[in-house]
Amino acid sequence: MMGPAEEVSPLTLNRLSFYLRSLRHLQEQGIKRVSSQELAQRYHLSATQIRKDLAQFGEFGIRGVGYEVRHLRERLRHLLGLERTQNLVIVGVGRLGTALAAYPGFNSDGFRVVGLVDSDPAKIDRRIGGLRVRPTAELADVVRDGNAIMGVLTVPTAAAQASYDALAAAGVRAVLNFAPTQLRTTRGVRVKTVDLRIGLEELGFFLARAT
Numbered sequence: 001m002m003g004p005a006e007e008v009s010p011l012t013l014n015r016l017s018f019y020l021r022s023l024r025h026l027q028e029q030g031i032k033r034v035s036s037q038e039l040a041q042r043y044h045l046s047a048t049q050i051r052k053d054l055a056q057f058g059e060f061g062i063r064g065v066g067y068e069v070r071h072l073r074e075r076l077r078h079l080l081g082l083e084r085t086q087n088l089v090i091v092g093v094g095r096l097g098t099a100l101a102a103y104p105g106f107n108s109d110g111f112r113v114v115g116l117v118d119s120d121p122a123k124i125d126r127r128i129g130g131l132r133v134r135p136t137a138e139l140a141d142v143v144r145d146g147n148a149i150m151g152v153l154t155v156p157t158a159a160a161q162a163s164y165d166a167l168a169a170a171g172v173r174a175v176l177n178f179a180p181t182q183l184r185t186t187r188g189v190r191v192k193t194v195d196l197r198i199g200l201e202e203l204g205f206f207l208a209r210a211t
Helices: 010-028 036-043 047-055 069-079 095-102 136-146 157-170 196-208
Strands: 086-091 111-118 131-135 150-153 174-177 190-193
Parallel strands (some): 086 111, 150 174, 174 190
16 A cells, blocks of 8 residues: 555546546446446546556455445545645636636635735735635735635746745645746645646647657
């Protein structure tokens, strides 16, 4: 069985999230049991990879019988920390921040946006998704008042490091960073950077070699 969380690769975690969404879809269809082969065929996955990924965390199914969908979904929710709500604060409410604040995925199945902050005086006191935008100077109060454990950075690159440092100082334990820059991290405050440009350039690499 897998040891410390740091030993789990990001790719494995990505696949666990996809397995969880697939299982939710199966539950909605009323399917109670599924084999790794059936799961792979339905969602264009690898049955061998599914078994290998799940085996890192213990025994989930019965050989020749498969997985009980509800039970496996509950186990994956537990592994991904979704059995309790994790509160988020979004720093930067430009177009991306505003879209994320209104995105259902940030307010369901284990996550909830509890605060919005921005440094632009023109945006202060606007209401987005029922939340009032508060000034960056009040970030620590927003984190404390909302009992936030995670931060989401949708600020310009120049403001990303200072915003991360402020979130870390305020007590958040993880940050999802959309600014296209690498951050100097604080011990105990994990960072996941989502750089859409990198994804586009990766696709461009393959397209350039297909012509």
